[in-house]
Amino acid sequence: MPKVSVIVPIYNVEKYLDRCLNSLLNQTLQDIEIILVDDGSPDNCPSLCDAYALKDSRIKVIHKENAGLGFARNSGLEIATGDFVAFVDSDDYVDVNMYQKLYKTALDNSLDTVYCGLNNVDAELNIIPISEVSEFTLFDTPEKIQQVLLDMIATEPSSKVERKYRMSVWHAIYSRKIIVKNNIKFWSEREYLSEDIIFDIDYLSNATRIAIIPDSFYYYCFNEDSLTKSFRADRLEKQKKLYEAILVRLNELGYDSSIYKDRIDKFFIGYIKFNLGNIARSNIGYPKKYKLVKEICSDPIWERLASYPIKEVPLKQQLILLLIRTKQARSILALYKLFRG
Template sequence: MPTYSFPKISIIVPCYNVEQYLERCMLSLVNQTLKEIEIILVDDGSPDNCPALCNAWAQKDSRIKVIHKINGGLGYARNSGLDIAQGEYIAFVDSDDYVDTDMYELLYNATEQEKYDGVFCGLKQETAQQSYNLIRDYDTSIVFTTQQMSRLALSFLHQTELNTKTRLFMSVWHGIYKRELIEKLHLRFYSEREVLSEDLPFQIEFFKNAQSTKFIPDYLYTYCLNACSLTHNFKLSKFNAAINLRKLLYNIIPNHTDSSYFIDIEFYGRIRYLLADLISADNISFKEKQRFIKELCKKNEWNKLDISQGYQEYTWKYMKQYELLKANRATCLIWFILFDKYINKRIFKKLFKK
């Protein structure tokens, strides 16, 4: 396979503990119909056989570069790839996922000779073998211009007049980004260990500074739910990372009348999911869960949230946890989550079967 001095797309693939999935991912990349690509494999200190597999792939295909680094997490692994990327556009792929073999040709052609700063597609979420949820932001091709960019950036947090469905899909791996703009902005990823969601700040910074972007409806990326990711272990530090994300968003979000509501309702939604994950965690005792939730309820954050509009948009059940947090009613909050997560869902399933 010949090398290209100026690849059209640099594809950055962080690798950590995914040896059973790496070949599937790589076959989908090396067989792209767009040949002028470089593939940057970032071994993030993987404890399995990934380092050797990455080296073996580099020996097979001269378009592949390998970085070996000390483990630092997904965000920092992507940054290592960005530091050496040479492509006109940048793409990101998670190594336990795979893509259609014509994905990058379709995305690159859709830039219309680099007219757009970014082009984004739909994706398939593989929930079981040969079973998929289809996700896309728009049902037809659509272009957004400079005047719409700051509003479009907000659309990653909450539905706006620019969305045809819910908020935009925030993960970075369903599109390509002009490298020139990334470097102009000195744009890099935060550590997901410090800021919950390494993708969201990147998307918002990119979009609010872009001149134009395009969405195409094709489902080209396949996101896989693998057994390793479906763990019931939980890290309590995620709550602080969520608080850090909220603070960061207040610094980078374009200023609109509804900006604070969008940030705060997004933050509250994350807290709800984290609480449900905490209750389900196998690595934390119930006593420790109680203690932690009591301390969480005492935080000042809940009185600061601007989410009163949520009562018009969401169900009473969705907003109830906010009321319990704000009222410092930890025990009631725990039992409410338990009822909703286990008892209420079982009742619903029984009724649905009938």
């Protein structure tokens, strides 16, 4: 049985695949399995995956019809056999010491999960390390793990940062035993905007000991074709579905709504601000931009956020929220243009 199963969904990433797979094949932790999930990729990725499998017995390949990132990860989970499971996006790569350090940390401290830091790699290949803790940090009570989960969703409204800990699953290893026992799966990003946060909620609500280490091992690379980095007109509906899904999940877990409601509201508002920025920077015509922003401002969802403490948030965010509440689409577009400049 391998120590770690690394699941890599693959779709239309031919120019990045070698970089990703070489970082996995050269891991100092050799006892791993690498599960390549070809999600109906239209380029040469399917044949490249098969070629890699012939070279290294640790590689397993799944070819399937395209169904999206979340379901591709689920296909990998179905055949994973490792003690722990990890996820890597195929346009990113990892430090060769990543899984050795994460696995040893988990083993030495009897952990269900270990999260590490990351490196943002921009279009010019500049690398910016990001660490969320300054030293090994243990969370070993239900209350502490609940706090980590809430801090993944969003910080308190008064905080200038959106969240304390990244919700992304790719900078961690997860206990496969917990995943299997609780039948934890990914939702489809084609229906909900972010499949990772639902996975984190389902997983962390069943974990008993987790830790975060400061080492920046994961390299998150700018890719202009990535789903999370491009403008999509359907974002609002997916954002609303995700907002409702998180509310339902935390309510089912018995969390106190007075603790989590403002955080989920901030989570939703953060996605809206990101969406507004993408609309403002897109190359669609101004009339279309205006129409999209007006639709966002006029959506009934804002009635659900009426209690959000706008006076507590930083001034720049106050201004954006006030413009949204008063449906000032033109002013919003002008403001984002000013911010960009």
